[in-house]
Amino acid sequence: MTHLNPALERPAIPAHTPHLRSHIAAVADHLQNDSAELRQCSPEQVLYHEYMQAGAPHGPVLYAVKGEHWNGVSPRFLEFINAFRFERGDMGYSESGYGIQRHRNFMRRLIVSEHHLGQRTPAPGLEIDVGCLAMTTRMAMYDMAKVAIRHARERRPGSIPVALVPTPSWDYRGIFKDVGFEVVFLPLGPANGWLPDLAAWDAIVRATLADGTRHIAMTVTNPQHNPTGMQWPVEVTRWLLDLGAAQDGFLLLDDAYYCVHDPRVAVVNHLKALLDAFDENGGDNALVDSGMFERWVATRPFGKQFSCNTMGVAAITTSPALLRKLGRESWVNRYHTNTHNAELMCAWLATPEAADWTVETGLFYTRQKELVRTRLMERMGWPASAICTGPSTSYMLIEIPKVYQDSEGGIDRLRDELFFATGTLVSASLFNQSAPVPYVRLHLGSHPDVIEEFLRRWQAAGLHYAMPAMFGGREALARPVPAQALRRQA
Numbered sequence: 001m002t003h004l005n006p007a008l009e010r011p012a013i014p015a016h017t018p019h020l021r022s023h024i025a026a027v028a029d030h031l032q033n034d035s036a037e038l039r040q041c042s043p044e045q046v047l048y049h050e051y052m053q054a055g056a057p058h059g060p061v062l063y064a065v066k067g068e069h070w071n072g073v074s075p076r077f078l079e080f081i082n083a084f085r086f087e088r089g090d091m092g093y094s095e096s097g098y099g100i101q102r103h104r105n106f107m108r109r110l111i112v113s114e115h116h117l118g119q120r121t122p123a124p125g126l127e128i129d130v131g132c133l134a135m136t137t138r139m140a141m142y143d144m145a146k147v148a149i150r151h152a153r154e155r156r157p158g159s160i161p162v163a164l165v166p167t168p169s170w171d172y173r174g175i176f177k178d179v180g181f182e183v184v185f186l187p188l189g190p191a192n193g194w195l196p197d198l199a200a201w202d203a204i205v206r207a208t209l210a211d212g213t214r215h216i217a218m219t220v221t222n223p224q225h226n227p228t229g230m231q232w233p234v235e236v237t238r239w240l241l242d243l244g245a246a247q248d249g250f251l252l253l254d255d256a257y258y259c260v261h262d263p264r265v266a267v268v269n270h271l272k273a274l275l276d277a278f279d280e281n282g283g284d285n286a287l288v289d290s291g292m293f294e295r296w297v298a299t300r301p302f303g304k305q306f307s308c309n310t311m312g313v314a315a316i317t318t319s320p321a322l323l324r325k326l327g328r329e330s331w332v333n334r335y336h337t338n339t340h341n342a343e344l345m346c347a348w349l350a351t352p353e354a355a356d357w358t359v360e361t362g363l364f365y366t367r368q369k370e371l372v373r374t375r376l377m378e379r380m381g382w383p384a385s386a387i388c389t390g391p392s393t394s395y396m397l398i399e400i401p402k403v404y405q406d407s408e409g410g411i412d413r414l415r416d417e418l419f420f421a422t423g424t425l426v427s428a429s430l431f432n433q434s435a436p437v438p439y440v441r442l443h444l445g446s447h448p449d450v451i452e453e454f455l456r457r458w459q460a461a462g463l464h465y466a467m468p469a470m471f472g473g474r475e476a477l478a479r480p481v482p483a484q485a486l487r488r489q490a
Contacts, residue, residue, distance in 0.1 A: 097330025229390025
C-alpha cells in the first residue's frame with residue numbers, strides 16, 4: 001500500500017528531467033577520481049575535479065566527449081539484459097581470444113547477411129573467417145598492429161614502418177604509435193566535402209616515401225567516418241588496399257558505424273567491395289598475388305549500435321591465417337574473458353527488437369544533428385558551412401569561434417574555456433590529431449533533454465561564432481550561468 005506523505009501530498013518540482021538526472025548521475029560516477037595521480041590520465045577528470053572544487057558554478061557537469069553518455073542504451077536491450085539467464089558455462093575463461101565456436105558461427109552468419117556476401121563463391125585460399133571478440137575492438141587492433149610491426153621488421157629490416165591515419169579521426173594514432181609505427185596523417189576537410197582527396201593523399205604518400213627510408217606498413221579506412229559522419233566512396237578503400245599490396249603493408253577496415261546510420265540513406269558497403277577486389281577474375285589477379293589477402297582485418301563492434309559500450313562485443317572478419325595470428329597475440333597479452341557478454345549479445349542480435357532499434361537509432365541521430373545545427377545557426381551565429389553533419393555516426397563537427405582560431409592550441413583551449421564557462425565537455429584534440437581543421441566534436445547519443453541543456457548553457461554564456469572575445473579561462477567560473485527553472489510561475 002502507498003502511504004501519503006502527511007506533510008506534502010505531492011513531491012516538489014524536480015530541478016531536472018529524469019533523462020537529464022540519469023546523465024548527471026552517471027557523469028559524476030565516471031568523472032570523479034579522488035586520486036590526484038590517477039586522474040592525470042584523463043583530461044576530462046582533471047577538468048571535472050577543478051570544476052567541482054570551484055563549486056560547480058554552472059550546475060552539474062554534462063558530457064559529450066568519447067562517444068559515451070551512459071544513459072542512451074536501447075530500452076528494449078536493457079530489458080533483455082535484465083531478464084537474461086546465464087548458464088554456468090558462460091562464466092569461465094574462453095580458450096580462444098576470438099570467441100567460442102557457436103558465437104563465431106553466429107557472427108559469421110550476421111556478417112554474411114548484413115554485408116550481402118551470401119552470393120560470394122571465393123576461389124581456394126580466399127575464404128573469410130569471422131571471430132567474436134568479447135572486448136573492445138581496440139584490443140583486436142593492438143593484436144593486428146603487433147602482427148604487422150613484426151611483419152614489417154622481418155620483411156623490410158632497416159626501413160621505418162609508417163601507419164597512414166586519417167585526421168580528424170578516432171584515435172588510431174594511439175595504437176600504432178605505441179606499437180612502433182611512425183604515424184603520418186591524411187587530412188580531411190571542408191574543401192573536399194569532408195571526403196578523402198586521393199590526389200592530396202597520394203602526394204603525402206609520395207613525400208613520405210621520397211627518401212627511401214620508410215615504407216607504408218599500415219593503412220586505415222573508416223567508411224562511415226568518425227567524426228564527420230560522411231560515407232567514403234569504395235574507391236578510397238581500394239586505393240588503400242592497392243597501396244598496402246604494393247608496400248607489403250596491412251589494411252584496417254573499421255566498420256564501427258556501419259549500422260549507426262540514417263536508414264533512409266543507402267549505406268556504402270566497403271567489406272563487400274574489398275572482397276570483390278580479391279575475387280576479380282576468379283581470384284587470379286595481382287592483388288591476390290601480392291599476399292594482401294593475409295594482411296587485412298575488418299572490425300565491427302556493436303557497442304555503438306546499441307549504446308552499450310561496456311559490453312565490448314565485436315565481429316572481427318579477416319583471413320583464417322591472419323585470425324590465427326591475432327589469436328596468438330591475444331594469448332600473449334591476456335586471458336580471455338567476457339564470454340557471457342558475447343552470449344548475451346549474440347542472443348540479442350537475433351531478436352526483431354535489435355533490428356528495430358538499428359533503424360530507430362539512425363533516425364534519432366539524424367534528428368539530433370538537425371536540432372543542434374538549427375540552434376547553432378539561428379541563435380548563435382554559425383554559418384551552415386561551419387557545421388558538418390553527415391548521415392552516419394553519433395557525432396557532428398562544429399567549427400570553433402573565429403576568436404579561438406588564431407590562438408595556439410585553439411581547439412583544446414575552447415574545450416577548456418567552454419567547460420569553465422558552462423560546465424559542458426566536448427571533444428577536441430583527442431580526435432582531431434594534428435588539428436588540420438579548427439573543429440570540435442560533439443557526441444549526440446544523449447537524450448534530447450541533455451542536448452537541449454548543452455545548447456541553453458552555451459547561449460546563456462555568450463557562445464557565438466563571431467563572439468568578440470574569448471571566455472577568459474578560469475575567470476568564467478566566477479560568472480555562473482543561470483539555472484533552468486522548471487514549472488516556474490508567470
